[in-house]
Amino acid sequence: MFKSFKKTIAFLPFLLMLLAFQSHKFYVSVTNLEYREDQKSIQIISKVFVDDFEDILELRYAEEVTLSPESETKNANLLIEKYVKTKLKVEVNGQSLPLNFIGKKYKHDQIHLFIEITQVDDFNRVEVTNLILTDLFDDQKNLIHFKKDGKTKSAVIIKSDPKALLKFN
Template sequence: MKFVRIAFVLLLFPLLTASSAHKFYVSITKIEYVEEKESLQIITQIFIDDVEDVLQKRYDPNVSLATKKEREADIELLTKYILQKLKIKVNGELVELKYIGKEYDIDIVKSYFEIKGVKNIKNIEIDNTVLMDLFEEQQNIIHLKTASKRRSLILDKENPKGLLNFH
């Protein structure tokens, strides 16, 4: 009888101690319109391990971000990937994102972009498919701030585009 109890506990123990941890797949993009500079300033925040996974699968298995192994080529691939996956239209016109730089904050990579020559915003359309080709559950949250308004969008695989109107 004692053997049966021990066997039962040994079989049950892994089930009781197993965590049902669910990983969240999310990125956050903050866009701020700076009227006096006529620019949209953009910060995209992505978990390093998630973007590293997609870069390794898509481009090069040796990509390494935020480590001593990081190469200039890895940053170029990161930038290339984000520029392919993040498209912005201002007043119906596709605009060019200029890469400014990046920094690491614990387990997040923050990439900085700017769009110059932006005047009189009527609407902004954002197409953000970052990491959606790797993670079905990926959500990309967009926060947009102007002098008078704050707006947000949640984009996912089924709805990767959003339109924000300002007039």
């Protein structure tokens, strides 16, 4: 019995090491927003994983979607813009502002989405709603970082709590 126990103890570090190397997929996006007072605009860059974004566009719009610089689906920009405008919202001082999808860039396994909101007067409070990919993954986390006047405020947005209210003095 003691030999069996010693073998089990000797095997335990090996088992823990194997468990540590098993992959677990994390569902996270990062969205950076910056208020540019000189341009009276909010510039937004949202970073999501390409494979997840393809999956959600296919699910949402019932058509095959390929996102890659080499073989992109013909109407990819239209689908991306349509999806983003339903999932990302920015309200300044209680007023919802229209998003302008500027374009995208592929970087490794991510797609960077470039969005702008124009004609934005100075403000002291902003509410960001970010439901990107939450209709695909219940445990999706959307990190936001909002920079204004050299200060950055951050929040984690989840499906059950999709809004973040940020106040700047």
